[in-house]
Amino acid sequence: MRTPFLASSPARRRAVTAAAAGLALALATGPVASAAPGDNGDVKVHDSTTASTSRNDDPKACTFYLDAFAFDTVQLVSWTISQQPPTGTAQVLAGSIVLTTGAGATPTYTLPDGHYKLAWTFVGESGEAKQKTFQVDCAAGKPTPTPSGPPKPSGPPAPSPSPSSGGSTAAAPGGSAPSAGPHGGVGTGGGGTSGPDTGEVLGGVGLLAGAVALGVRALRRRPGRSAAS
Template sequence: MRTLPAACAVTAAAAATLLLPTAAFASPPGDNGTVKIHDAETGEDLKENDPHVCEFYLDAFGFDDQQDVDWKIVQWPPTAEVKGKLAKSGSIVLDDEGHGRTEDMTLPDGHYKLIWNFEGENGRAKHKVFWTDCEDDTPSSPSPSTSTSASPTPSESASTPASPTPSNSSATPTESSGTTPNGSATPTTPAPGPKDDKGDKDGSLAETGASVVGISLAALALLAGGAALIWRRKSHQH
């Protein structure tokens, strides 16, 4: 009967011995969390780390509830003017699930190191190194030749009045007006007057008739002279 209790005691002692290493290697409260560098466009529920950022924030996961955190960011080689020189710092209180995030922030382009100290830490502070590079994200300024408003085209800014076309009622220069289209005077040509019927009959037609009559009389005289000459010859022959 005494053997059974003794055996139970030995078994319990052996079990406790097996559990001791597990408890010894378990992380103490407060040191179980992690912190990430997040690009400003990365969701805070994602546990990824963004080592190259422009605008960014710090995002913590898995810490104890309501833990107080003090953090700082220092300059780090190879771009640091002075290694460990403070660049930015702040504090935050995590929520009931040990989660929290800072406000978005920016730093001059370079290499930095985050040092994350929290209440109740038993080991070292959490660390992260990262780069900031905003040069590629800077919008290019417009060239001097680019205008903010479109210049109106000639057709939009001013309408060209149509050239007046001469109408039928406008006066056109004639020979009797005495002026040319540019206003200079020109000699006028008298318009022909009415025909003189009397002049036509007594003038050029009369002269033409007289010449015809003269020619006719001369022809008759020649014919008469010829006839007389022929008659004389016949008379001498008889």
């Protein structure tokens, strides 16, 4: 006569085997399922003029920002930016961002012209951090200065304005300043002695004519007197 335990042991063994297989499958696939959604996301380096809806990288920019999409919701991401040869190897920027809806963007940054690499890390990623290389090149947007031509020859100096009638007069050739006193004849009110006055000349002519007339009259009287004597 078989005991109940012995009769049911094959069924129990099958049940235990099935449960163990299911547990092993769950343990094997569980980490992959939890890591896969986070690894589906991507990050882009965008020029400041590029829309956040763009899915293209900007390998060269002047001012830039980091644009993430398709990550898990409420996911914390840490990132760093380091120089790349020939620019150097030093880390120059670092930060973090919470992707509330699985997407987000950082503020706009600027760096000296050179080559750089972005490292993007988060919890649940598989393998190494996401990496992007880009170049900062602000000199490309600056206009090339136009070389200036030879200086134009300057013309002769402008003549100095002539002194007005009420201003000071120029110096005499000998270096001494001319007399500031009035000039001209006395009759004109100038007070000078450069020549005889017109009235004086006429007066002298009148006197001379009178003297000549008296002389002629005297000569005419002398013959008459001689005959009478």
